[in-house]
Amino acid sequence: MQDVSTQTRARTGLLYGLGAYVAWGVLPAFFKLLGGASAGEVVAQRVLWSLVFLAVVIALRGSLPALRLALANPRALGLLTISAALIAVNWLVYIWAVLHGHVLAASLGYFLNPLVNVALGMIFLRERLGRVQGISVALAGIGVAILAFNAAGGLWISLSLAATFSLYGLVRKIAPVESLEGLAIETMILAPFSLAWLLWLGWSGSLGFGSAPGLSLLLAASGVLTAVPLLLFAAAARRMPYAELGLLQYLAPTLQFALAVAYGETVTQAHLWCFGFIWAGLAVYAAHTVAELRRAPAAG
Numbered sequence: 001m002q003d004v005s006t007q008t009r010a011r012t013g014l015l016y017g018l019g020a021y022v023a024w025g026v027l028p029a030f031f032k033l034l035g036g037a038s039a040g041e042v043v044a045q046r047v048l049w050s051l052v053f054l055a056v057v058i059a060l061r062g063s064l065p066a067l068r069l070a071l072a073n074p075r076a077l078g079l080l081t082i083s084a085a086l087i088a089v090n091w092l093v094y095i096w097a098v099l100h101g102h103v104l105a106a107s108l109g110y111f112l113n114p115l116v117n118v119a120l121g122m123i124f125l126r127e128r129l130g131r132v133q134g135i136s137v138a139l140a141g142i143g144v145a146i147l148a149f150n151a152a153g154g155l156w157i158s159l160s161l162a163a164t165f166s167l168y169g170l171v172r173k174i175a176p177v178e179s180l181e182g183l184a185i186e187t188m189i190l191a192p193f194s195l196a197w198l199l200w201l202g203w204s205g206s207l208g209f210g211s212a213p214g215l216s217l218l219l220a221a222s223g224v225l226t227a228v229p230l231l232l233f234a235a236a237a238r239r240m241p242y243a244e245l246g247l248l249q250y251l252a253p254t255l256q257f258a259l260a261v262a263y264g265e266t267v268t269q270a271h272l273w274c275f276g277f278i279w280a281g282l283a284v285y286a287a288h289t290v291a292e293l294r295r296a297p298a299a300g
Contacts, residue, residue: 013239017248020232023225025255028106030225031098032263036215037208039096041201042222044194045209046091049223051187054180057227063180070177070185077185079175083168084186087230088193090164097157104265105154107256108147109161111278114249114285115140116166124170136285143277150270169245172234179234183227250282 034042058064070076097106115137121127147155175182201207209216237245257275261267 017236025252103260109158110253112162139281
């Protein structure tokens with residue numbers, strides 16, 4: 001049987017994961033309010049305000065020694081540089097999609113995410129791809145092929161989001177650094193590029209921040225709304241199996257899909273076929289994973 005500390009750790013990871021995915025699921029509603037700023041500015045503002053927020057959290061928690069240790073670890077720095085680049089691309093594509101009315105394509109990308117996690121786990125973590133998991137991935141592949149065959153303009157959004165975030169989660173799982181320090185280093189890596197971009201926007205007269213008090217406050221708040229779910233996700237990834245974490249991924253795209261419908265985005269027949277195959281694959285995978293999770297304590 002699992003000891004109490006292991007069970008507590010897994011339960012805590014589950015709560016962290018739920019918090020992260022619910023927050024991500026409703027983020028499109030927040031980003032819709034930032035129409036006065038470009039996607040690039042929103043990403044840059046997220047990075048800089050996240051850094052301010054994280055600096056306060058690190059100071060309050062007394063985590064500066066741990067941050068110094070992480071900065072002195074070449075392997076951690078290398079992996080966090082990769083994860084920083086991945087999350088920056090993910091943010092840019094996602095925010096552009098929301099601001100340009102492609103929430104449906106974004107939700108499709110995150111529906112694909114758990115099945116991409118399965119493939120990455122097999123390739124990089126040497127996890128076995130069972131028969132049920134193979135069927136799930138194959139069903140998702142059929143769905144994507146149907147959408148691609150019908151020349152869906154937003155497919156690149158879906159595939160980009162699925163690939164970048166799955167790789168981000170994988171890198172953060174193997175990086176030898178805790179969630180808070182890791183996210184702080186990621187934002188430190190991205191901060192100079194973000195500041196340079198904002199300075200260029202200000203010089204060219206395209207900066208949204210400062211143009212209206214409401215927009216400026218929302219852009220500042222984006223730092224907290226960026227850091228908190230990422231901290232929760234990174235903490236969850238270090239406390240629970242990657243496959244189980246993938247199950248929670250269904251929450252965010254489900255909420256995003258509902259928002260896309262509420263915003264009046266067009267759901268074509270190709271979308272319905274694509275989502276149908278992906279949902280079928282997820283259902284098969286989820287049922288198998290839940291059965292395995294229930295069987296494990298009994299065996300123990």
